[in-house]
Amino acid sequence: MAELIPPSTRLPPELDLVRQSVFRLVRDEILPAIGRLEREGTFPRALIARMGAAGCFGATFPEAVGGSDLGFAAVAVIAEEISRTRPDFGYCMNLQAMTCPFTILNWGTADQIARFVPDLIAGRKIGMFGLTEPGGGSDPAGAMRSTARRDGDSYRLNGSKQWITFAHEADTGVLFARTDAAAGARGITAFIIQPKESPGYHARPIAMRNLSPILASCTVSLDDFVVPDANRLGAEGEGFRIALNALEFGRLTVASRQVGLAQACLEHGIAYAREREVGGRPIGRYQLVQGLIADLAVEVHAARLLVAELAATMDAGEPANRIASHAKYFASRTAKNAASAAREIFAGYALADEYPISFLAGFIDMLAVGEGTANVQRVLIAEDALGFKDANRASLPARKFRNGAA
Ligand SMILES: Cc1cc2nc3c(=O)[nH]c(=O)nc-3n(C[C@H](O)[C@H](O)[C@H](O)COP(=O)(O)OP(=O)(O)OC[C@H]3O[C@@H](n4cnc5c(N)ncnc54)[C@H](O)[C@@H]3O)c2cc1C
Structure with missing residues (x-):
């Protein structure tokens, strides 16, 4: 893999150092290992943890939760460089850096941030973001049929999601479901889910030629899947x-x-x-x-x-x-x-x-x-x-x- 500095934009020196370190990580650690992992069908947890340890996911997070606070400009540089050199690992920039942990940072309680964010941005835990449903991704509120019904101090989630990346491996996810069938977009609530912690969650990778066989997107079904009250993200109805x-x-x-x-x-x-x-x-x-x-x-x-x-x-x-x-x-x-x-x-x-x-x-x-x-x-x-x-x-x-x- 030749290192070709993007010719059209000069980066400030500190961001160019970030870009170069991402380039070396892909060249020296991801590329030598990925062929074997794909042949074995093994999800690259150790490589994602290496990316986390190298700071790929923490640029918009404060140091208190393990981030570097370098900012969004650094996120853009890291995401571009990963995608330029190994685009399948670009998924991680959403699920380990942005749509999953950054949403928890922006909307979570102090307890939720402390419980979930550091492990996600360190790549120790795998993230997912579950919004799209089979009825269509362009109108996620209109298409949302998944429900969350209160049951004591928890919710029971039922329904299905479509195209959810990393759902087959995720430890932690942000997922949306209806708590009020009559309230349209205002009837949707966000939850932090832990797929491995309770029964009723099933994820099946969707076969897609030309995309990664191991960094997959999935169909998810929820069958009385229990989410504790403490994992509701934001208020009821605030999900959309x-x-x-x-x-x-x-x-x-x-x-x-x-x-x-x-x-x-x-x-x-x-x-x-x-x-x-x-x-x-x-x-x-x-x-x-x-x-x-x-x-x-x-x-x-x-x-x-x-x-x-x-x-x-x-x-x-x-x-x-x-x-x-x-x-x-x-x-x-x-x-x-x-x-x-x-x-x-x-x-x-x-x-x-x-x-x-x-x-x-x-x-x-x-x-x-x-x-x-x-x-x-x-x-x-x-x-x-x-x-x-x-x-x-x-x-x-x-x-x-x-x-x-x-
Ligand atoms: C590989 C992959 C990974 C994904 N990962 C995730 C994930 O991790 N989490 C998640 O929640 N989602 C994920 N998605 C879902 C993605 O966000 C949706 O595919 C996307 O929102 C489009 O939805 P759709 O495919 O159902 O298309 P549809 O909504 O069915 O749209 C079909 C076509 O109709 C057009 N259309 C629809 N409405 C209008 C309108 N009002 N005006 C004009 N044109 C319109 C669209 O532009 C499109 O061309 C993933 C998708 C893929 C393919």
Whole structure:
């Protein structure tokens, strides 16, 4: 694996050191081990713990819970670099760093934060985020059929979830269910679940060609699964607000991961265009191939700058939902264009396992839907631009910026 410094954005020295350390971790520890783990079908717990110990997940967490407090700009750099070099491990940036533990940090009680956050960001425990249901991910409140019924000092959860990443291995998750069938989006409640602690939880990985066989997404069924009262996250009925807030922060990691994937397509495309000779010249000498590379180089640069602006907005504690949609939508489009350009440059060899193009394209397709599809982002962006709905109306910064409380 060649280290190719992303050419289009200069990082401040401290963030470039972070990026380099992620690069070395992937090169020296993940890549040598992953083939064997995939052949054995073993979930890479030890590697995720190594990532946690190396600080990959703690950048937006205070030192008191084991974080580094480097901020959202560092999260963006780490997520981009992991995704550029080993995109399947990019999932961890959501589940070990953002949508699961950061949601607990933002909404949990002091006791919940102390019980769950340090182990998640250290990679000692595996996280998950259970929002989507079989009835459709684009309208999670409308589609939500899972219920949580009070039973003494606990809740009993029933229903099913779809596409829940790491659900087959998770120790701790944030999961949403209905506590009031008649209250629409206001009838949803968030819970911190511990799948291994009580019966009634079943997760089955969904087979997906081109994605990781071990870092899987699952169908989950809940059959009188018990969650103690002490693990309710926020108030009853507050769950959908919590979910939207979690997705806002999740869009930072997803957009950064898309930039990393687009950067990888660009780098592989450039290397191949320089070495592959057709008609006596490297194909990179042909202007139509140059056009693909030129467009991509500019788009990747622009997408990274939008993500950097999103991170800066979050680091300033300002409402970030608008810029999150812009960054996620543009990064997603850029990554799709990158996959298409790489496929064109590699032609038949894009399909060969010898090159990573199909692997990268699989993750690009996957991330195009995560944290809101392109259509959903476009609707949000257009309604905001038209003045119908302010995209930042419900945006809520990280807890440490709210009321000055950490
Ligand atoms: C590999 C993978 C991992 C995932 N991991 C997780 C996870 O860990 N946790 C979790 O909760 N979810 C997860 N998801 C779910 C993901 O968030 C959803 O797939 C996504 O929200 C889209 O939902 P859907 O696939 O049901 O598409 P649908 O909602 O069925 O949408 C289908 C199409 O209709 C379009 N559409 C829908 N509504 C509108 C509208 N109002 N206007 C215009 N167009 C519209 C969509 O844009 C899309 O093109 C994961 C998904 C995948 C594929």
